[in-house]
Amino acid sequence: MDSTGRWDATRALRTWEREHLALVEGERLLDVGCGLGDAALALADVLGPSGQVVGIDVSAQMLTVARERARDAPSVVRFAVGDAMSLNEAAQSFDAVRSERTLQWVADPTVAVAEMSRMLRPGGRISLIDTDWSSLNLSVDDPDVSNKVRDALRVERNRPSNVGRRLTQHLIAAGLDITAATTATHAWTAWDPDESPSPDGCFSMESLAEDLVDAGQLNHGDTAEFVATIHSAARRGRFSMSLTMHAAIAVRAR
Numbered sequence: 085m086d087s088t089g090r091w092d093a094t095r096a097l098r099t100w101e102r103e104h105l106a107l108v109e110g111e112r113l114l115d116v117g118c119g120l121g122d123a124a125l126a127l128a129d130v131l132g133p134s135g136q137v138v139g140i141d142v143s144a145q146m147l148t149v150a151r152e153r154a155r156d157a158p159s160v161v162r163f164a165v166g167d168a169m170s171l172n173e174a175a176q177s178f179d180a181v182r183s184e185r186t187l188q189w190v191a192d193p194t195v196a197v198a199e200m201s202r203m204l205r206p207g208g209r210i211s212l213i214d215t216d217w218s219s220l221n222l223s224v225d226d227p228d229v230s231n232k233v234r235d236a237l238r239v240e241r242n243r244p245s246n247v248g249r250r251l252t253q254h255l256i257a258a259g260l261d262i263t264a265a266t267t268a269t270h271a272w273t274a275w276d277p278d279e280s281p282s283p284d285g286c287f288s289m290e291s292l293a294e295d296l297v298d299a300g301q302l303n304h305g306d307t308a309e310f311v312a313t314i315h316s317a318a319r320r321g322r323f324s325m326s327l328t329m330h331a332a333i334a335v336r337a338r
Contacts, residue, residue, distance in 0.1 A: 106209070188244045207337075224317035290311055
C-alpha cells in the first residue's frame with residue numbers, strides 16, 4: 085500500500101483530486117477502502133478541527149496502522165471495518181466521498197459506487213481513482229513476451245482490474261453528474277529482480293505469467309522461461325513498464 089501510494093501516477097492524481105474535490109473546513113469526508121489512511125489524512129488539514137474524516141476498509145490490520153498515523157490529525161478521525169458494497173453509515177451524511185484503488189477488488193463496482201452515492205448529501209462530491217491494468221505496457225528484449233502481455237491484458241472481458249477506464253460509466257449509472265476526469269501514467273524504468281521479487285508496488289512476473297496462462301496466451305509449461313526472459317532483461321537494464329490510472333469527480337444533484 086505504501087509503495088503504490090508513492091507511484092508518480094498516484095501522487096499526481098491525489099494532487100488533482102485535492103484541487104477538484106474542493107473540500108472546505110468543517111466538511112465530513114468518507115474514504116471507502118481507506119487502507120492505511122494516508123490519502124484521507126492528507127486531506128484532514130483542509131477540513132480542520134470542525135471537520136471529520138471517516139475511513140472504511142475490510143482490513144482490520146490496515147486500520148490499526150491508520151489509527152496510529154491519525155494520532156496527530158488536525159480534524160476528527162474515525163476508522164471502521166466495513167464493506168464497500170454495504171456501507172454502515174447514515175445516508176446523505178457526508179459532504180464528500182473518495183475511493184482509491186478499491187473498486188478493482190470489489191465483486192460489483194456498480195453496487196459499490198451506488199452505495200457511495202447514497203452517502204452523499206445533495207450537492208456532495210465523489211472522487212474515484214483506480215487502475216486500468218489492461219493498459220500495462222511491458223518492454224523487454226523479447227518482442228514476443230511484450231506482445232503476449234499486451235494481447236492478454238487488453239482483452240476487456242469486463243474485468244475488475246480494468247475498472248479505471250470505466251469510472252465515469254459507474255458514476256453516471258449512480259445518477260451522478262461528472263465534473264472532471266483525468267489520467268496519469270506510472271513508469272518503471274529499472275528493476276533488479278535479485279533485490280526485489282517484483283517492481284515497486286507491482287505484482288511478480290510469476291503472477292503475470294499465470295494471468296497469461298489464464299488468458300490462453302501462454303502454456304503452463306512455458307511460464308518458467310517467460311519469467312526468466314523478463315528477469316534476464318531486467319538484470320541487463322533492458323526492462324521498462326508503464327501503467328495508466330484514471331480519476332473522476334462527480335456531484336450529486338441538489
